[in-house]
Amino acid sequence: MASRHRSRVIVGFLAAPLLLYTVFVASPYVQAFYIALTDWRGLSAEADLVGLANFAELSGDPVFWKALLNNVILLVTLPLVTIGLALFLAFMLNAAGGPRSGEIRGVKGAGFYRVVYFFPYILSIAIIGVLWTNIYNPINGLLNGGLRAVGLGEVQPSWLGDERLAFWAVLAVLVWNGVGFYVVLFTAGIKAIPASLLEAAVLDGASRTQIFFRITVPLIWENIRTATVYLGIAALDAFAVVQIMTAGGPNDSTQVASFYLYQNAFSYGRFGYASAMGVVLFAVTLALSAFTLRATRRERIEF
Amino acid sequence: MALRKSSGPTVTVAQAFLVLWAVVSTVPLLWAVVSSFKSDPEIVADPWALPKMLRWENFARAWDSASIGTYFGNTVIVVGGGVTLTLLLSAMAAYVFARFEFRLKGVLYYFFVAGMTFPVFMALVPLFFVVQNLGLGDSLGGLILVYTAYSLPFSMFFLVAFFRTLPGEIAEAATLDGCGEIATFFRIMLPMARPGLISVGIFNFIGQWNQYLIPLVLVSDDSRFVLSQGLANLAVEQGYAGDRSGLFAGLTIAMLPILVVYALLQGRVQAGMTAGALK
């Protein structure tokens, strides 16, 4: 009796979530593999199996390679810059307070800083894209207006229009967007470090720099590792900022795989080709997450 | 407990840097708000100047003519429905995974959790056709279902861990007292899981409120646009329709509610947003 009732509950409670998840999340991934083998252009009658032709074309598509290269550069730079900046800020928030030479202590208003740093993170990435497009506007944007105001009227970069600058301008927006989140994340880790450990280090005459590298970083390594994975996923995506700010231009200098996939599907109607791209990215993601987990594995330090 | 003297200036520099980053974080947002009160010629003339007068009509124009009001309403409906459904379904699933042993439990659990690993865009094409074929394209209901589906893996993963921390004896006792499993879940376990549900709710609220790619692909009827999509469309496709102050007003309308909610609940929001990472 009871067990039949129990299994009814199990089935009843799992049915709806499982159905939704299977239909909208799992099945598209499975279908992508099949569609990738067709030349489907979205019209019902025109899907022929073409084997691996899409993959062959992908391997010779210079824009796709350019996009992947940009993703790889993002994959290295985005975590590096964001984590570096966030670690520094988090450490300073928690260690730069107190008298000039005295105990290690958080700065005054550390909570306020954390709230403010977090602002960019809670806004929609679409809104951020629109906002920064305006900030970067070469003629009446905030940035070049600022340059003019400080007497640099001759230096008026076309931030998103210049092949040499656009990619870095986009990267800067992603960093700006993310830092606050990781400051909060690292702060949680830093706060968990026992005060006695820091006091002992100070007594031993360690400088803040030494404390940072020898104590803080190793002790919050788990958080740094999590951050790396999160930022890696963000670097593989980067869809919204690219779609809104540059549409992959100028001259593909900001093209990324996610946007190129979207363009092929919804602008060029090449659904088979776009799905093949999805499959390749699926494999890349899988390989990368395995790699990241392995590369950042360290003995967890218990305290 | 004296630090070396050399760290003195370092600390000053560091503190200056803390202030600098606070400025970098906020000035762009303030700029959008300030610009939303200017006229178009003022915006073009000097991006750093303050508005000569507060042009509230920019907001009225953005709300009506630029349809920000419609987008706002759509977003409220979709996110309201999406978060509610996400909480309900993920709590139900999590409860089952946390409390019962059954065949295929491990398989099903990992089947769900695997969904956290890959970004949506990889399966974008099939997702589009699945939604179209179900007749859910261009509808707010379709968006609610898709948002929920993509929010389930993380929410469930988080809540399973949460339910496991709750004492199982209470549920056992309730069942013995003649409370059915379903009643136990809704009357006893859900209220006990409140802190966890709030964290997950905040996480999903912010995530779904800010969602961009899914509505961009699934909704092409501009009367059903959500806020982020509508603003991006206004800025990119229409080049803000020759109304830059209106665009800034729209940005402000889209930013302010979420910033205010955040400022009021910041501790909770930070906890909710980082909850997953700290698990």
Place this chain on the structure above:
Amino acid sequence: MNDRPSQPQPTRRSVLALIALTPVAGALAACATGGTRKSPAAVATPTGAASAGNPFGVAVDAPVEVVVFDGGYGQTYIKLPVELYGKQHPKARVTQTATQQIQQSLQPRFVAGNPPDVVNNSGSNAIDYGALVKDEALLPLQPLLGAPSWNDPKVTVGETLRPGVVEVGTHGGQFTVLNYSYGAYGAWYSASLFEEKGWTYPQTWDAYLGLCDKMATAGIAPWTYPGQFPYYMFWWLASMIYKVGGKEVIDKINNLGKDAWTDERAVAALRAFEAIPANGWVLKGSSGLNHTDAQMQFLLGKAGFVPGGSWLEKEMGDSVPKGFDMSICRVPSITATDDRPFGALCAKAGEPYIVPRAAKNTAGGLEFLRAMLSDDSAANFIAEAGTLSSNRRAKLPADAKHGLVSINAALAEAGDNVFGVTLDTRDSRLWGDIAKVMGRFMNGDVKADQLAKEAQRLTDAARG
């Protein structure tokens, strides 16, 4: 509002949701290929007797159903042809509905074999023309061309059409799509600015460059363009190529031909324009602007010329200063042996209307299109939509804006020396890829010869 290539939307198929639930690749085959189509119905025969006032022989009491796309041109302009039809055939009931979701609302009716009689298949949710043509779902509109025009029985409907209307509406060898609006593309200047400075619009390219020099001296950048959407340069550069090389070269470009861009006449045109970026005559920062930004710089008098089409004046609305006198540019003579005379223009019909072959009252559908192409309906469309109509005889309203008047005059002057760019709809990817190179050309990163070579390489690759 042809300013952005529309996204091709896939057709909705009646595949059951269950397929999505079956994660088996074999079953998924049905997902991509499901749905059967109705074989094309025979052309409906007229059900009434044809006569001078009733060229298609519509049954006088047969109802007509019209579905209009509710887009940038609104939908009220359709009221007048409905009224005219009713006057001519008082017993017929004409019903008219409007939607933004042409495909979603009409595709099922096409599949079921009871489509409306007239469909304004427009917007980003239009039914895919490739599918319609393949299924032979469209009624050929040739009879319309030979029929007497609504206002003057001595003139046929065909004779009232502007150049290129039939060409752009021909799919698979049949004229099946009537494009009702008509727009010019190229670049704009301010006639009042020219007058104020004592400049005259140049007839030759040398004079044009001289003018640019004067502009630069006066502190006005001769050109700006939307670097974020470099395809805006396509129409102007194509116009220059047409001026030098004529229809032959343009056809090669539109049809992904060999030696199209590298044709010496095309290269000559591009080389002529190369002087603009080479002399630093492009407004600084243009590469980072979107279309409205660039147009705003033009309206503020910071730049002398801006690329764009008919829609620009309406798009900028109140931002156009009073007395700005926006005027469409004509291409100056570039070489001594230009194929086309001064005044040649890039122009194309848009806003497609179709009569489904399976419609109940196809004769009524044709008759309705004839009413739409009447001088009155077309003039009414111009007044309401703010753009020209495919009927060349339609009058402009008294309060027509300067830009519209200038296009109308330029078209009259151009006569048959008009061409359209069709590459954007034919291969949107190639179009975008070539535009990217044009962006680099405007920045001065790429010279004319390289642009021609690269565009040809892309064309050859796309042709396969």
